[in-house]
Amino acid sequence: xxxxxxxxxxxxxxxxxxxxxxxxxxxxxxxxxxxxxxxxxxxxxxxxxxxxxxxxxxxxxxxxxxxxxxxxxxxxxxxxxxxxxxxxxxxxxxxxxxxxxxxxxxxxxxxxxxxxxxxxxxxxxxxxxxxxxxxxxxxxxxxxxxxxxxxxxxxxxxxxxxxxxxxxxxxxxxxxxxxxxxxxxxxxxxxxxxxxxxxxxxxxxxxxxxxxxxxxxxxxxxxxxxxxxxxxxxxxxxxxxxxxxxxxxxxxxxxxxxxxxxxxxxxxxxxxxxxxxxxxxxxxxxxxxxxxxxxxxxxxxx
Numbered sequence: 001x002x003x004x005x006x007x008x009x010x011x012x013x014x015x016x017x018x019x020x021x022x023x024x025x026x027x028x029x030x031x032x033x034x035x036x037x038x039x040x041x042x043x044x045x046x047x048x049x050x051x052x053x054x055x056x057x058x059x060x061x062x063x064x065x066x067x068x069x070x071x072x073x074x075x076x077x078x079x080x081x082x083x084x085x086x087x088x089x090x091x092x093x094x095x096x097x098x099x100x101x102x103x104x105x106x107x108x109x110x111x112x113x114x115x116x117x118x119x120x121x122x123x124x125x126x127x128x129x130x131x132x133x134x135x136x137x138x139x140x141x142x143x144x145x146x147x148x149x150x151x152x153x154x155x156x157x158x159x160x161x162x163x164x165x166x167x168x169x170x171x172x173x174x175x176x177x178x179x180x181x182x183x184x185x186x187x188x189x190x191x192x193x194x195x196x197x198x199x200x201x202x203x204x205x206x207x208x209x210x211x212x213x214x215x216x217x218x219x220x221x222x223x224x225x226x227x228x229x230x231x232x233x234x235x236x237x238x239x240x241x242x243x244x245x246x247x248x249x250x251x252x253x254x255x256x257x258x259x260x261x262x263x264x265x266x267x268x269x270x271x272x273x274x275x276x277x278x279x280x281x282x283x284x285x286x287x288x289x290x291x292x293x294x295x296x297x298x299x300x301x302x
Contacts, residue, residue: 027218028208029145030230034223036070036148039063039302040179040242047178051282053186056174064171064179065299067222067245068150068253069162071132075140077162078124082138087161092122092290099123100161110261114288122290123158130294148221150251150297156265156289159254159298170256171301173284176268179301180248180281182241188280190240190247195279200225200238200249201272202279208233209272217272219294220250244299248279251297264288271295 042062049056078098081087090099104118126135131153132146154162156170163169171179180190189195197205201220204210208230210217223245224230225238240247247253252267264286270279273295287296 027145028231030221030224032148032221032223032226032228034067034226034245036065036067036073036222038066040066040244042175042179042242045183047181047183048186049174049177049282051280056178058174058178062175062301063168064175064242064244064301065168066243068251068297068299069159070148070222071142071151072147074151074154074158074162075133075142077165078133078135078140079138081161081165082140086165087123088120089126090120090122092125096126097122097124098126098158100157102157102160105258105263106260108261113261114263116263116289121157122155122292123161124154125292128153128292146219149219150222150246152219152251152294152297153292154296154298155292156254156287158292159300160256162298163256163300166300168300168302170254170298173255173257173266173268175301176247176253176255177281179242179244180240180269184241189238190244190281191236191238195248195276196236198225198234199236200246200279202249202270202276203272203274205249205276219272219297220246222246222250225249248281251295252285252293254296254298256301267296 042064044058044060046055046057087098087100090097099120100123102121105116107115132143134141159170181187187193201207209220225235227237228235239245248269250272252271253269255266255268267285
């Protein structure tokens with residue numbers, strides 16, 4: 001996995017967390033009251049993009065999901081897609097995976113560029129201990145307690161396919177950034193300029209899903225940080241100016257841009273495995289579209 005503008009140590013932290021956290025251990029289960037089926041309208045107009053706060057126009061209205069896609073939502077999608085033949089059980093790097101068709105990308109022969117040909121590509125791995133779903137050969141179901149957590153271990157292709165199935169697409173980077181920042185100012189985080197552990201899920205934020213004895217953490221339910229108190233843990237809302245939750249922290253989010261001469265895809269938002277400074281709106285991360293991780297998820301736009 002390549003990184004853009006981030007210290008490589010954060011990747012070491014992520015790998016250490018994956019290796020040391022007991023991913024099968026019970027987690028606190030909370031209902032946040034946030035509806036993962038809702039979308040927020042982002043109006044046309046200018047906003048401040050990037051760390052340099054460049055005034056940038058987007059000349060159309062669009063919508064973005066208020067939360068990341070949940071394990072329940074993605075499991076239902078896979079069950080339906082398997083029944084219709086849109087996905088199937090296949091192989092990726094010699095291991096079982098759910099694969100599906102992708103039309104391919106234009107290839108320009110740029111140095112280090114890899115071909116993305118039409119064909120079947122991995123959506124999610126099967127039998128991975130970090131996955132939060134079960135599969136009995138016909139039906140996918142969330143692991144108990146993770147129903148309303150963000151779907152992770154999903155590749156860019158897997159996010160692309162889900163968004164298409166619900167009448168949307170992955171958000172472009174600028175669309176994502178405007179949805180996170182709003183248009184009034186050049187804030188560093190979706191909620192403003194400061195960050196604290198009661199606001200979102202990041203490395204050493206001391207949230208209820210963290211196990212600092214093993215230097216690791218787990219995802220929080222989508223919309224968990226909404227101002228409610230959960231078993232004595234007071235949260236502060238992390239909603240963006242347009243009402244989108246978790247646009248910083250919890251899981252990295254795939255974006256939809258396919259750049260000429262580049263097979264890498266970009267992610268935004270930071271995750272449970274990075275430091276607070278890496279949750280700033282302008283921070284970018286990149287990976288091959290076949291990459292999957294317990295710290296990577298997505299949401300859709302339309």
